Amino acid sequence: MAMTGHVLILGGARSGKTAFAEQLAIRSGRRPAYLATAEALDAEMRDRVASHRAGRAAQFTTIEEPLALSDALIKAAADHDVILVDCLTLWITNLLLANEDVAKAVSELGATLVQIKAAKVILVSNEVGLGIVPDNAMARTFRDLAGSAHQRLAEICDEVHFIVAGLPMTLKGATGREPRIHEA
Secondary structure, three states, rough: OOOOOEEEEOOOOOOOOOHHHHHHHHHHHOOEEEEEEOOOOOHHHHHHHHHHHHHHHOOEEEEEOOOOHHHHHHHOOOOOOEEEEOOOOHHHHHHHHOOOOOOHHHHHHHHHHHHOOOOOOEEEEEHHHOOOOOOOOOHHHHHHHHHHHHHHHHHHOOOOEEEEEEEEEEEEEEOOOOOOOOOO
């Protein structure tokens, strides 16, 4: 399997994974892009998105794409040497709500990552499989699809990091190069 230089960063909610990914992206390239998958569907999410945009405005070109992630990555790779995708679990949620085939989209994403050689792609995702079994079918489906996606993407990526309490643990790939996490 060809090595891509791509990175998968996993962790729980508010674990520091995005801060870790942002610092890694800034250190990894001169023309970083931030590919956001969130959709601001309510006031709280609009405020959250605005805050995130303002915090990274000077350092990243922001691209927003809730569904067509592979197409957006291909386009972004033409102009950027590093692309931070935040986050895969929101993307999977968007696909589920749009009645899209998540497994097919993940396979397409994997094939796209293998094709992208001129840019480093840093994928951020929530690890959702560490808790109790969800009590409803949709939540169990989501958990299963996210877990399968993480396994597939971890195979493809050269580096995989798990962030807990702001501390990175390297699961695959380079060690000793992790940026320090500084939360504002």
